[in-house]
Amino acid sequence: xxxxxxxxxxxxxxxxxxxxxxxxxxxxCHINVCETCVGKHLSDKSKxxxxxxxxxRGITSKCTKHSTxxxxxxxxxxxxxxxxxxxxxxxxxxxxxxDILKLFETKRELMQKDLQDLEKSIYPxxxxxxxNIPVQRxxxxxxxxxxxxxxxxxxEALHTxxxxxxxxxxxxxxxxxxxxIAAIDQQEVAINKTSTEIKKVIQDLKRLLDTSDVCLxxxxxxxxxxxxxxxxxxxxxxxxxxxQEINREQIHQQIGSLSKLAFTFLLDEPRILTxxxxxxxxxxxxxxxxxxxxxxxxxxxxxILRLYNLQGKLLRSVQxxxxxxxxxxxxxxxxxLMYTDNKDRSINxxxxxQIQTLIKLPGWTPRNLCSTxxxxxxxxxxxxxxxxxxxxxxxxxxxxxxxxxxxxxxxKPLYAFGxxxxxxxxxxxxNSDICVADNPAHAVVVVSAAGKLRFRYTGPPSTPRESFxxxxxxxxxxxxxxxxxxxHRIHIIxxxxxxxxxxxxxxxxxxxxxxxxxxxxxxxxxFRGKVKKLQYYK
Numbered sequence: 001x002x003x004x005x006x007x008x009x010x011x012x013x014x015x016x017x018x019x020x021x022x023x024x025x026x027x028x029c030h031i032n033v034c035e036t037c038v039g040k041h042l043s044d045k046s047k048x049x050x051x052x053x054x055x056x057r058g059i060t061s062k063c064t065k066h067s068t069x070x071x072x073x074x075x076x077x078x079x080x081x082x083x084x085x086x087x088x089x090x091x092x093x094x095x096x097x098x099d100i101l102k103l104f105e106t107k108r109e110l111m112q113k114d115l116q117d118l119e120k121s122i123y124p125x126x127x128x129x130x131x132n133i134p135v136q137r138x139x140x141x142x143x144x145x146x147x148x149x150x151x152x153x154x155x156e157a158l159h160t161x162x163x164x165x166x167x168x169x170x171x172x173x174x175x176x177x178x179x180x181i182a183a184i185d186q187q188e189v190a191i192n193k194t195s196t197e198i199k200k201v202i203q204d205l206k207r208l209l210d211t212s213d214v215c216l217x218x219x220x221x222x223x224x225x226x227x228x229x230x231x232x233x234x235x236x237x238x239x240x241x242x243x244q245e246i247n248r249e250q251i252h253q254q255i256g257s258l259s260k261l262a263f264t265f266l267l268d269e270p271r272i273l274t275x276x277x278x279x280x281x282x283x284x285x286x287x288x289x290x291x292x293x294x295x296x297x298x299x300x301x302x303x304i305l306r307l308y309n310l311q312g313k314l315l316r317s318v319q320x321x322x323x324x325x326x327x328x329x330x331x332x333x334x335x336x337l338m339y340t341d342n343k344d345r346s347i348n349x350x351x352x353x354q355i356q357t358l359i360k361l362p363g364w365t366p367r368n369l370c371s372t373x374x375x376x377x378x379x380x381x382x383x384x385x386x387x388x389x390x391x392x393x394x395x396x397x398x399x400x401x402x403x404x405x406x407x408x409x410x411x412k413p414l415y416a417f418g419x420x421x422x423x424x425x426x427x428x429x430x431n432s433d434i435c436v437a438d439n440p441a442h443a444v445v446v447v448s449a450a451g452k453l454r455f456r457y458t459g460p461p462s463t464p465r466e467s468f469x470x471x472x473x474x475x476x477x478x479x480x481x482x483x484x485x486x487x488h489r490i491h492i493i494x495x496x497x498x499x500x501x502x503x504x505x506x507x508x509x510x511x512x513x514x515x516x517x518x519x520x521x522x523x524x525x526x527f528r529g530k531v532k533k534l535q536y537y538k
Contacts, residue, residue, distance in 0.1 A: 012054075016040060025057035026050060028070045032057075048084075052101050059104060073097045125499075128461055132498060147258070154255055169241075176239050183234055190231035198227055264478060265538045266492065270506045273521065274533035276312040279304075286368075286472070286513040287525035288331045295515065295523055296337055297531065298326045305329065305339060305350065310533065321348055321355040328368040328425070333375055340366040340379065347379060347396075358399050372428045376402065380424045380436060382417065391415040393426065393434060393447075405434065405451035414453060416441035425483075425513070429475040431495055437470035437483045444470055444483050446497065455497040457481075472514035472525065482522065484511040490524070492536070503536055 014022040015031040022034040027050045063069040063083035071081030077095035283300035303325045307316040326339035337350040347359040364381045377396040392406035418440030425437045432449035444457040459468035469486035479495040489504035513525035522534040
């Protein structure tokens with residue numbers, strides 16, 4: 001609806017000087033006044049006045065107890081408007097009171113801010129979360145189907161193995177039957193042969209018994225002894241099958257194990273467990289956990305690497321081999337410290353009291369690095385000659401290059417070139433994804449272990465891309481990705497790039513480097529030299 005004050009039909013004017021569109025109104029006298037006439041109107045001391053912005057005219061009301069008075073204050077104890085007589089009365093004498101106009105304007109400012117926050121930031125997050133619910137349900141079905149398929153496949157493999165074993169045993173039975181039949185056949189042949197000989201001896205004996213030829217009889221030799229034992233006699237141990245008692249536990253072990261469903265909740269208000277002021281007075285850039293009780297640090301324009309415990313005690317100080325300040329640090333699985341030297345383009349290993357240069361990079365400048373679960377090393381590096389500005393992530397096994405990620409499937413650069421101060425922290429996730437906080441690109445770039453682009457995260461939908469300035473990055477045991485933002489907060493996103501929540505309500509000041517220990521406690525290196533250890537899971 002059009003404001004009557006600005007209507008072309010009837011322009012509101014100052015009741016004292018006719019100036020159009022007066023910005024003020026006396027809520028007691030019910031007249032409109034311009035800025036010039038406010039003082040003149042207030043100079044009339046014969047009655048009370050209460051000047052309010054024109055748009056707030058009518059804010060006051062007649063007092064219900066003193067009909068001639070106007071309520072210009074609010075008794076906040078009773079939450080009712082009160083007039084000057086009420087204020088002076090014993091009823092409200094010790095109560096808290098506020099000027100209605102000031103209270104109204106303060107509350108309006110708060111409401112406008114709340115409205116802006118609700119419309120621009122909070123409600124879009126709920127919309128996004130609501131939109132993600134069907135995706136989560138679909139993911140449950142997908143994961144369930146994946147698990148079922150894996151179980152079916154394992155079951156088929158076990159069935160195939162059992163069928164193969166049973167078939168092999170049946171083949172063994174067939175072979176043993178063949179051997180047994182062959183032995184019986186051999187026995188039959190021997191018996192038949194001897195039987196034929198016995199029949200002939202019987203016939204010969206019968207003829208001799210009927211003859212009187214002494215010579216023939218005298219030549220007779222008995223063979224009876226030879227035939228008493230049957231030929232080719234054998235004993236056989238017949239095969240038997242002894243079924244093994246079915247052990248359900250062993251079968252379960254053969255099939256494999258199915259992990260339990262577990263819910264983990266992020267804390268609404270993360271807890272600061274440790275707050276340590278380090279020796280860095282320029283800029284603290286990196287923190288890397290040495291197990292759960294110690295951490296290494298490095299910073300801008302400082303060639304000393306420092307190791308602290310959780311009580312803030314400095315345990316070790318190591319000067320870089322070249323005397324240059326290190327660009328980034330990482331702790332290996334064995335507990336050794338690695339750092340990049342972008343001045344002499346080297347990657348170095350601190351082991352005990354020795355510093356060994358592992359890799360020299362002619363033409364490329366190493367920036368940030370991380371140690372992987374397999375013991376490999378991931379290094380992000382720049383090439384910035386006058387005609388060649390590139391950035392890539394290289395995987396090393398020892399000092400041998402195994403992989404290089406630089407281009408997406410369309411041949412476009414995966415990472416933005418940022419020059420000498422284009423910070424790009426990186427971390428390996430539990431699913432072997434490579435996560436890069438690409439500050440020049442205002443994005444977190446995530447690629448698979450094979451180097452294929454999975455997604456780019458540029459902040460929640462309600463956040464303009466340009467306001468997202470990622471710094472340090474790390475991942476936790478749930479495969480969530482945490483990245484520091486130069487807006488004094490940390491983003492938590494899942495392994496597929498969905499925004500979960502901020503860590504922003506625990507007094508963080510310019511968080512920069514990040515690290516996570518084995519218990520998912522978050523170590524935050526603040527730019528001004530503090531290291532804070534935070535608990536963000538219940």
